[in-house]
Amino acid sequence: MHSRVRLGRKLTNRSFPAIQGFPNVKLLSGYVIPISLKAFADTIGKSVMFIITIVAARQLNPDPFAILALAMATGWLLGVATDCGLSMHLARETARDRVRPSTSLRAGSRKLLFEVIALRTGLAFVAATLVVFATPRLVPGHWRIQFIVIVLAQLAGAVIDTVAHYFRGLQRSEIEAAIHTAQRVVTLIWALIVLWLWRRLDYLGVAMLVPAVGAMLIAILVAARISTNDRAPDNTPALTPSIFFSDVFPLGAATLISALYFRIDVYFIQEWHGFQPVGGYNAAFRLIEALRLLPAAVMAVTFPLLVRATDTQHVRKIGAALTAIGAALAIVCAAGGSWIVPAVYGDGYAYAAPAFSILALALPLFFLNYALTHQVIGWDGQRAYLVIVTVALAANIAANVAFIPSQGITGAAVATVLTEIIVTIGCLAFFYLRAEPSRRAAVMNERVELS
Numbered sequence: 001m002h003s004r005v006r007l008g009r010k011l012t013n014r015s016f017p018a019i020q021g022f023p024n025v026k027l028l029s030g031y032v033i034p035i036s037l038k039a040f041a042d043t044i045g046k047s048v049m050f051i052i053t054i055v056a057a058r059q060l061n062p063d064p065f066a067i068l069a070l071a072m073a074t075g076w077l078l079g080v081a082t083d084c085g086l087s088m089h090l091a092r093e094t095a096r097d098r099v100r101p102s103t104s105l106r107a108g109s110r111k112l113l114f115e116v117i118a119l120r121t122g123l124a125f126v127a128a129t130l131v132v133f134a135t136p137r138l139v140p141g142h143w144r145i146q147f148i149v150i151v152l153a154q155l156a157g158a159v160i161d162t163v164a165h166y167f168r169g170l171q172r173s174e175i176e177a178a179i180h181t182a183q184r185v186v187t188l189i190w191a192l193i194v195l196w197l198w199r200r201l202d203y204l205g206v207a208m209l210v211p212a213v214g215a216m217l218i219a220i221l222v223a224a225r226i227s228t229n230d231r232a233p234d235n236t237p238a239l240t241p242s243i244f245f246s247d248v249f250p251l252g253a254a255t256l257i258s259a260l261y262f263r264i265d266v267y268f269i270q271e272w273h274g275f276q277p278v279g280g281y282n283a284a285f286r287l288i289e290a291l292r293l294l295p296a297a298v299m300a301v302t303f304p305l306l307v308r309a310t311d312t313q314h315v316r317k318i319g320a321a322l323t324a325i326g327a328a329l330a331i332v333c334a335a336g337g338s339w340i341v342p343a344v345y346g347d348g349y350a351y352a353a354p355a356f357s358i359l360a361l362a363l364p365l366f367f368l369n370y371a372l373t374h375q376v377i378g379w380d381g382q383r384a385y386l387v388i389v390t391v392a393l394a395a396n397i398a399a400n401v402a403f404i405p406s407q408g409i410t411g412a413a414v415a416t417v418l419t420e421i422i423v424t425i426g427c428l429a430f431f432y433l434r435a436e437p438s439r440r441a442a443v444m445n446e447r448v449e450l451s
Contacts, residue, residue: 037173037174037177040177040181041173041176041177041178041180041181041297042180042293042296042297042300043293044180044181044184044185045180045181045184045293046289046290046293047184047290048184048185048187048188049184049286050286050287050290051188051192052187052188052191052192052195052204052208053282053283053286054344054345055191055192055195055196056068056195056204057279057283057345057346057348057349058345058346059195059196059199060195060199060201062275062276062279062348063143063275063276064143064146064201065279066270066275066276066278066279066282067139067143067146067147067201067275068146068150068201068204068279069266069278069279069281069282069283070138070139070147070266070270070275070278071139071146071147071150071151071154071205072150072154072282073263073266073282074131074138074147074151074154075150075151075152075153075154075155075157075158076154076158076259076263077256077259077260077263077264078127078131078151078154078155078158079124079127079154079155079157079158079159079161080158080255080256080259081127081256081259082120082123082124082126082127082155082158083120083123083158083161083162083252083255083256084119084123084244084248084249084252084253085247085248085249085250085251085252085253085254085255085382086116086119086120086162086248086252087116087120087161087162087165088165088251088255088377089116089247089248089251090112090113090116090162090165090166090169091165091166091168091169091303091304092169092303092307092377092378093112093169094112094113094165094166094168094169094170095168095169095171095303095304095307095308096307096308110227110228112239113166113223113224113227114224114227115239116162116166116239117162117163117220117223117224119239120159120162121159124155124156124158124159127155128151128152128155131148131151131152132148135147135148143201145202145205146201146202146204146205149202149205149206149208149209150201150204150205150208150209152209153205153208153209153212156209156212156213156215156216157212157216159216160179160180160183160212160215160216160219163216163219163220163223164176164179164180164219166223166227167223168300168301168303168304169304170226171301171304172226173300173301175222175226176300179215179218179219179222180215182215183211183212183214183215184211186211186214187207187208187211187212190207190208190210190211191204191207191208193207194206194207247380247382250382250383250385250386251377251382251385251386253386254382254385254386254388254389254390257386257389257390257392257393258373258389258392258393258423260393260396261389261392261393261396261397261416261419262416264393264396264397264400265281265396265400265404265412265415265416266278266281266282266412268400268401268404268412269281269404269408269409269412272404272405272408273404273408273409277408277409279349280349280351280352280355280409281352281355281409281412281413283341283344283345283349283352284341284352284353284355284356284359284409284413285359287333287340287341287344287356288333288356288359288360288362288363288366291329291333291363292363292366292367292370294322294325294367295322295326295366295367295370295371296370298318298322298370298371299318299370299371299374302314302318303374303378306318306374306375306378307378307379309375309378309379312375312431314375315371315372315374315375315431318371319368319371319372322367322368322370322371323364323367323368325367326363326364326365326366326367326368327363327364329360329363330360330361330362330363330364333356333357333360333363334357334358334360334361335357337353337354337356337357337360338350338353338357339353340353340356341353341356351409352409354410354413355409355410355412355413356413358410358413358414358417359413359416359417361417362416362417362420365417365420365421365423365424366420368424369420369423369424369427372423372424372427372428372431373385373423373427375427375431376388376427376430379434381430381434384426384430385430387426388422388423388426388427388430389423389426391422391426392419392422392423392426393419395418395419395422396415396416396418396419399411399414399415399418399419400412400415403415
């Protein structure tokens with residue numbers, strides 16, 4: 001009986017620190033510099049792709065611009081698919097190594113790092129091979145080479161992102177920021193030269209591919225150098241098949257499904273309305289994506305904190321702050337969509353303004369779900385996350401099928417908003433169910449004391 005009382009008190013203290021009188025610290029005060037560095041790097045990265053998209057929309061004809069959009073979406077989806085959850089697993093286990101007394105900071109995840117890099121690059125190579133054979137079925141013959149090169153650039157960027165998760169787990173965001181910024185700046189310079197002098201999609205693809213491959217090699221070398229500087233014993237569990245299929249693969253499947261409900265709409269648009277509306281919707285989505293760099297930077301830096309959290313105090317604070325910022329941006333973008341889109345891309349893309357305004361309504365949910373999903377993953381909720389995003393994907397497909405044939409790209413935007421609502425509800429349900437054992441223990445504790 002007394003052991004149950006002590007258990008109830010222990011769980012209650014872990015679950016309700018504010019009630020027990022724990023100090024209410026300023027959560028992000030110690031993360032200002034890392035978040036600023038990550039935000040700066042992400043701002044550069046998003047700005048580069050944003051500028052390239054704008055210039056390409058103005059310099060290229062509608063057909064090559066649509067091929068660019070389709071290739072980037074395909075490459076991004078393949079990058080997520082070949083990740084298989086390895087990136088988040090690497091970041092999570094590396095962050096946990098920071099609090100394991102039996103291992104050093106760097107050596108603790110050295111073996112895992114090498115295993116993840118080897119598997120990650122191998123899967124990217126398999127995807128690249130499949131793209132070569134599948135491209136004739138996806139695009140017209142005269143766009144095949146351009147499509148393949150751009151997809152390869154996206155795959156190389158996906159490998160870079162996996163290595164970057166190692167730096168995030170170590171809370172060495174300055175390394176990730178430096179590599180990411182250098183790659184994007186070089187890509188921007190080359191892309192602008194190509195678009196200004198030649199206006200050719202194949203040259204643009206090469207300008208995107210070469211810096212990505214170079215940055216990938218540099219990131220791998222830097223990560224390997226950091227991991228081998230410390231010769232302490234390595235006690236991190238190997239990436240065995242059992243660990244992969246129980247912990248990593250469900251996370252990878254969930255990440256892929258979430259990527260699908262983000263970008264699968266372009267394939268529905270292309271199927272029912274042709275290539276040109278794909279370019280317009282991609283242009284609108286790029287504007288929204290540029291605004292998401294803030295929550296991405298915050299979560300990249302604070303993810304180790306959420307991994308080690310024992311309650312929802314941190315995620316509540318981060319989520320509330322991000323939601324407020326997202327709501328403010330949503331008001332501005334939804335109200336000003338009719339002039340923002342033409343001002344950025346030109347009058348030829350004014351038809352995408354309604355879709356942009358609708359997508360803007362999802363910004364508070366986008367920002368909040370960054371925090372919620374990272375906390376779910378940090379608490380080993382990969383299976384719950386898989387269920388959440390699977391339901392969201394099913395709802396997204398149903399909404400796309402219902403709205404896109406008649407509403408076009410505005411229907412795709414509506415489907416995206418509805419999908420984010422489902423993700424929010426699913427994550428909140430996970431937190432409620434996870435807290436139930438603590439609540440039951442607290443109730444049992446009170447009943448024992450009363451008796």
